[in-house]
Amino acid sequence: MELSKTAKLNPRAEEPRVFTVVPTPLCSNVSANLVDLFVTTDSVVATAKVETTRSSSRIEVYWDDGQTDVLKLPPGVLFDQPLEILGQDDLLPKGTYQFSHTYNVSEDGKPFRKLVQVTVDSKNEPTDFRVQEIFLTPRYKINYYESTVYVKDDFDFFAESQNFDIYQRIDGVLVGHWKWKPGKNLGSEFGLRLEGSAIARELTVDEWVNISYRIIEHDTLSQNDVVNISVYMHPDLNEDGNVPVDKTGTDVGGELGDNTAGIRFQRSIQLIANQPNSSTVFASKE
Numbered sequence: 001m002e003l004s005k006t007a008k009l010n011p012r013a014e015e016p017r018v019f020t021v022v023p024t025p026l027c028s029n030v031s032a033n034l035v036d037l038f039v040t041t042d043s044v045v046a047t048a049k050v051e052t053t054r055s056s057s058r059i060e061v062y063w064d065d066g067q068t069d070v071l072k073l074p075p076g077v078l079f080d081q082p083l084e085i086l087g088q089d090d091l092l093p094k095g096t097y098q099f100s101h102t103y104n105v106s107e108d109g110k111p112f113r114k115l116v117q118v119t120v121d122s123k124n125e126p127t128d129f130r131v132q133e134i135f136l137t138p139r140y141k142i143n144y145y146e147s148t149v150y151v152k153d154d155f156d157f158f159a160e161s162q163n164f165d166i167y168q169r170i171d172g173v174l175v176g177h178w179k180w181k182p183g184k185n186l187g188s189e190f191g192l193r194l195e196g197s198a199i200a201r202e203l204t205v206d207e208w209v210n211i212s213y214r215i216i217e218h219d220t221l222s223q224n225d226v227v228n229i230s231v232y233m234h235p236d237l238n239e240d241g242n243v244p245v246d247k248t249g250t251d252v253g254g255e256l257g258d259n260t261a262g263i264r265f266q267r268s269i270q271l272i273a274n275q276p277n278s279s280t281v282f283a284s285k286e
Helices: none
Strands: 017-020 033-042 045-054 058-062 068-072 096-102 112-121 128-136 140-144 148-151 164-170 173-180 199-203 209-217 225-233 243-254 257-271 280-282
Touching: 033 112, 033 128, 045 058, 045 112, 045 128, 058 096, 068 096, 140 225, 148 164, 199 209, 199 225, 209 243, 209 257, 225 257
Parallel strands: 017 068
Antiparallel strands: 033 045, 045 096, 058 068, 058 112, 096 280, 112 128, 140 199, 140 257, 148 257, 164 173, 164 209, 209 225, 225 243, 243 257
């Protein structure tokens, strides 16, 4: 079998991507027939599976954003063996074609609606087409990397060292506990790295995650000092790359006044756009 393929793989290009396949003819009296259309979505990626009973001369997928994919086939032929494109493992059944497309995210990151139209042409048969409405909900991968706790003041003036318990909660559920016994006069450049405190979530712009820290210093002669710090995990569409976060809290009324502690970490946000290995995947014989 000879396979030739020409494609403009940039999904943002204005010109349609054109694929040309030259398989081995199996029969002569074959007509185009679009059996069904299945379109699934994952974040901003749509995948259309076009099921036909016969091969056709042309299959066109219009994505409703000005972009079109076109698959051209010589009329009256079927595939006589699978075509493995870019190492695709899950081959499709005979007569099924798969197209994928990545949409631009909406300005506000909210879900959006599109109409996907598939047209199947054949030289000797009427044009067949289907339209499917889809809804896409952009999702974002957010990473909060391991945190470091630090203190700006000596919480326990009379003791030679300080004794802290640090608790981490996600939406009120305790997920981490660390003990820290630093010396005195540390300064905010010193701190304890909270191993295992990293958090990763996939969120939409309508979802929030509350991450809270409770820092308790056990005083030797007076009541314990308590600092509460909260940060919110949420997609910020204006962020790009890793962003430093430094949040402080204060326990009012310590032994010698107000005591301040802080949490610092790096965070990142990335739009999820899991594109399949190939823009178009075909399969043949079952």
